[in-house]
Amino acid sequence: xxxxxxxxxxxxxxxxxxxxxxxxxxxxxxxxxxxxxxxxxxxxxxxxxxxxxxxxxxxxxxxxxxxxxxxxxxxxxxxxxxxxxxxxxxxxxxxxxxxxxxxxxxxxxxxxxxxxxxxxxxxxxxxxxxxxxxxxxxxxxxxxxxxxxxxxxxxxxxxxxxxxxxxxxxxxxxxxxxxxxxxxxxxxxxxxxxxxxxxxxxxxxxxxxxxxxxxxxxxxxxxxxxxxxxxxxxxxxxxxxxxxxxxxxxxxxxxxxxxxxxxxxxxxxxxxxxxxxxxxxxxxxxxxxxxxxxxxxxxxxxxxxxxxxxxxxxxxxxxxxxxxxxxxxxxxxxxxxxxxxxxx
Numbered sequence: 332x333x334x335x336x337x338x339x340x341x342x343x344x345x346x347x348x349x350x351x352x353x354x355x356x357x358x359x360x361x362x363x364x365x366x367x368x369x370x371x372x373x374x375x376x377x378x379x380x381x382x383x384x385x386x387x388x389x390x391x392x393x394x395x396x397x398x399x400x401x402x403x404x405x406x407x408x409x410x411x412x413x414x415x416x417x418x419x420x421x422x423x424x425x426x427x428x429x430x431x432x433x434x435x436x437x438x439x440x441x442x443x444x445x446x447x448x449x450x451x452x453x454x455x456x457x458x459x460x461x462x463x464x465x466x467x468x469x470x471x472x473x474x475x476x477x478x479x480x481x482x483x484x485x486x487x488x489x490x491x492x493x494x495x496x497x498x499x500x501x502x503x504x505x506x507x508x509x510x511x512x513x514x515x516x517x518x519x520x521x522x523x524x525x526x527x528x529x530x531x532x533x534x535x536x537x538x539x540x541x542x543x544x545x546x547x548x549x550x551x552x553x554x555x556x557x558x559x560x561x562x563x564x565x566x567x568x569x570x571x572x573x574x575x576x577x578x579x580x581x582x583x584x585x586x587x588x589x590x591x592x593x594x595x596x597x598x599x600x601x602x603x604x605x606x607x608x609x610x611x612x613x614x615x616x617x618x619x620x621x622x623x624x625x626x627x628x629x630x631x632x633x634x635x636x637x638x639x640x641x642x643x644x645x646x647x648x649x650x651x652x653x654x655x656x657x658x659x660x661x662x663x664x665x666x667x668x669x670x671x672x673x674x675x
Contacts, residue, residue: 352445353379372421372452374436381440392432457546460486467554472561481523481540490542492523
C-alpha cells in the first residue's frame with residue numbers, strides 16, 4: 332500500500348488535466364441520407380468544465396470553407412432548413428446533393444485546460460438516378476458492328492448500367508451465359524456501352540437499360556434492333572437496272588435525232604432567219620454569235636449516198652481557235668467572191 336500511494340500522487344495531475352480538457356465525440360461520423368430527407372450530424376461534448384462553451388459548424392466542400400452555424404445563428408441557406416439539437420448537434424432538413432461535404436464541429440471552452448476541440452463529420456447525400464438516355468440502332472446488317480449507349484448524369488453516387496434483351500439481363504461476359512453463347516458482345520457497366528462486334532440474326536430483339544446506384548434505379552424504354560441479311564444479289568440487280576435505263580435513254584435520244592425531232596430550226600422555218608450578208612459589206616459577228624460558237628454544240632447532218640438518206644449526230648466544242656479559223660475562212664471566201672465579180 333505504501334508503494335501505491337506515490338504512484339497515485341503522480342497520476343493525479345494527469346487526471347486533473349484530462350478532466351479539465353474539452354473533448355468531443357460523435358455517434359456517426361459518416362452519415363448517409365437520401366436526397367430531400369433530414370439528417371442529424373452528431374457532435375457530443377464528452378467532457379468540459381466550461382458552463383457555456385462556444386459552438387461553431389463549418390462546411391468544407393471542394394476545398395472551400397464556409398460557416399453553417401456561427402455567433403449562435405445559422406448562416407446562408409441553412410437559416411431556413413437547419414437547427415442546433417442537444418446543444419451541439421446539427422440537423423439539416425430537406426437535404427440536397429449540394430449538401431454532400433465535410434462538416435466540422437468546433438467547440439471553444441475557455442475554462443478548460445485544453446480550450447478547443449473539433450470533430451469532422453462526412454455527410455453523403457444520395458441521389459436517385461433519372462431515366463437514362465438510351466441509343467439503340469434500328470437496323471444493322473449481319474456481320475457488322477453495333478454500338479448501344481446508356482447514360483445518365485444526375486444520380487449520386489455514379490450509376491452503374493445493365494442491359495436487357497427481351498426483358499432478360501445480358502451478362503457482362505457473353506460466354507458465361509448459355510443463352511448468349513453465340514453472341515460476340517462486350518458490356519461496360521461503368522460507361523453503359525454495349526458493343527456487338529459482329530451481329531447475327533439471333534441479336535435481333537427489344538433492348539433496354541437500367542441505371543442503378545445506392546439510392547435507387549431508373550430504366551429507359553425498350554427499343555427494337557433488327558439484324559438483316561445483306562442482299563448482294565439485290566444490289567447488283569439494282570445497278571443493272573440503272574445501267575439499262577441509261578442505255579434506253581441514250582437509244583431514245585439517237586432515235587429522236589434520226590427522225591428529225593432535234594433538227595436545226597432553220598429547216599422548219601419557225602425561227603427567225605438571219606438576213607443575208609450584202610455584197611461589199613464586211614460583216615462583223617455579234618457577241619451572242621461568238622458565245623454560241625464557244626458552247627458545246629450538237630448537230631444532225633443528213634447525207635445521201637446512192638439514193639439513200641442517213642442521219643449522223645456530231646458533238647463538238649468550237650473553241651476560240653476554231654472560231655478564228657472559221658471567221659478567217661469566211662472572210663477569205665467573201666473577198667474571193669468580190670474579186671471574181673470585179674474581174675467579171
